[in-house]
Amino acid sequence: MNAPHQPSYLSATVGIRSWLLTTDHKRIALLYFAGITFFFFIGGIAATLIRLELITPGPTLGSPDFYNRLFTMHGIIMVWFFLIPSIPTTMGNFILPMMIGARDLAFPRLNLASWYLYMAGGLITLAALVLGGLDTGWTFYEPYSTFYATGYLILGVFGIFVSGFSSILTGLNFIVTVHKLRAPGMTWYRLPVFVWSTYATSLILVLATPVLAMTLLMLLAERVLHVGIFSPQLGGDPILFQHMFWFYSHPAVYIMILPSMGVISEVVPVFARKPLFGYTFVVWCSIAIAAIGFLVWGHHMFVAGQALYASLAFSFLSYLVAVPSAIKVFNWVATLHEGWIRFDAPMLYAFGFIGLFTIGGLTGLFLAALAVDVHVTDTYFVVAHFHYIMVGGAVMGFFAGLHYWWPKMTGRLYPDYWARFAAILAFFGFNLTFFPQFILGYLGMPRRYQSYPPEFQVWHVLSSAGASILAAGYALPLFYFAWSILRGPRAPANPWGATGLEWSTRSPPPPENFVETPTVVRAPYQYVQGEPRMQAGDV
């Protein structure tokens, strides 16, 4: 069935036009991969410079303004042009239609338009950063942004505004696809968890992103036209800005982590050769996270001057939103029980995810406790916490998925030894980078400081040393994936012995995904005594 004369989606048409004008969700996913990878390394370079700068307690590489532009650039690029689009637009785009037995997303041309919007927004913002940068931090707090910020704020914010439409349209596309294009027999409770997670993520994308768009428009209106909204100088309220900003930006955290949770829910059963423990609970936890995630934004503002009772309510709700995340972790671990566990690279990344996400989640409990938050908010404790979630969690999940679906997407295998080495390297590098930052945070080291008291230096040096290991862990895949594309052995249809529909078709898939529309007869992750039972007529 892997006959070379049958064209794959990669070889069906050739030429640059066939890529830039494609409406094939698989090709669009690869276009996104190019953009995502580019921005990941731009943001990574900024991170490297930040860690270099912080090796000494005084200025090391440049002026305070240089440093302020660095962390602003790092935050904006990583949040809006890597983390938020990362898994949904790449693996979601590629795999989600195949998982439900569809030929494409519901709106293929809208999908391509979304990519152009993403790239346009990204390049506009990148232009702002290259021309001279912004010095607001990625949070654009008011009244700083209106009256005190220097640099290319308007251009940078406009780029984020544009790319927001990419988010909204992508979310819409996924929602409609999941509702309308499921193959015969693919009931809601037969959907792989990755589909559920992407669906929950899409709900947030569609509901929260417009609020960011409005907030950024108001910010621009105030900065350009001096319409008084947020700045007290113009009769506005700076706290209002924070409410609106976090009403988007907290759910945005779940946009980043939910897709990774979906990936882990795919990888763990496959490499444990066991059905996912508590499928229904895991699925509804995704929906619960998406829903409760909209009600916790005020926990970013415990010392900002919001009302006491608001803080009490937000603290309680923040503990509530942690429950479904904890349930997921327990279910993944329970899946391992009595499994036939293999340790291929995707599984090592998944182990890394569970470990780091657990630490990230548990330190979230510290921050949700009002009195502790007063001390550690705006310190390195917060920096460490959200990096454990977004890098330890979201990025580890991204790499788990990338290594898992790579043979399907490219039709090539990669050297497993190097991939496992990279996973372990990234895990240790990550912990060495960010664990010291928890200690720094409780010591009282504020974030966004170029200079700091000398007694903090030891921890900063350790953190920077870890960052260099982490960087190596992230750079390695570039090499072995490049080798895989050029020299890698051809991948069979189902190299991992997985049960999902996407594995029932060729690697790489034909342009129409399935030669015949599959019929689904059973729930996902069906393993009996460690042996997979394939769906779609057991290919």
Next chain:
Amino acid sequence: MPGLPFWPPTASGYASQINVLFGALLIVGALTAGLVFFLMLFFANKYRHGSNADRSGTTKKTWRFEVSWTAATLLIFVGLAVWGADIYLHLYNPPANAVQIFVVGKQWMWKAQHPGGQREINALHVPVGQPIRLVLASQDVIHSFFIPALRIKQDVVPGRYETMWFRADKVGRYHLFCAEYCGTDHAHMGGWITVMEPRDFGRWLQAQGGQETLAAQGKDLFRRYGCSGCHEAGGTVRAPRLEGVFGSPVPLSDGSVVIADERYVRDSILDPKAQVAAGYAPVMPTFAGQIGEDDLAKLVAYVESIGPEQARR
């Protein structure tokens, strides 16, 4: 210089309470993470592919596990939420005998004004054991007043007063930071808070020179800005007298009642038409843009000094 600092200095009873809660969170975190990691590694080894471990007892009643670990986490989380909130409420209840210090944040310094009129920049001297209440204002962007040794932090939002209080009970010199990003020299907006024996503190106040008290300076300003023309006896315009007003409820023309605290006094100077005292015409002009935060602090201190609680301070 200590090699590896693990724990910040703890300079108040409140800070010790935070240590205890933080320690409890560390224990909960370590136990949970320990359990997860142990089970992961244990299962990963025991049930590795190719091992001949017994796999016959495939778990059936999954909902029992789900219900028990959901209930357990929920219970622990609610407990932590209540504990954290309970300590947090202390921050909203300053003791009545607290000494009040006005602090103004601006790019990139903290300026403190003691009741006796002493001023300091990027430094704060306080006596040990004495409750201190800070009234904070910002002249430009949002800053955040952060003393790690006391485990307290408060954002200072321009356009309004924020307050915080503490009682340091350990003599020493502790970091003072700005914790909210505020521009170029954000990292240099800070200094030291010095907690002194009351006798040393008295000597320090003396050494700062014999200024007028903050309230007395405010009284001068009260004349200079023309406030006294209406708000004192014999004024040409009918305006509320301010003696005895501070700290007491003020009925407003819209029927509501506010307590005349620092924020109300400041707002009444800058935006007098927003909250008009009942029975008076809204004729007072705004002083927004004419009086800086330093002078506002003095005026507020003066109005406070002629309030009914003045005897206590």
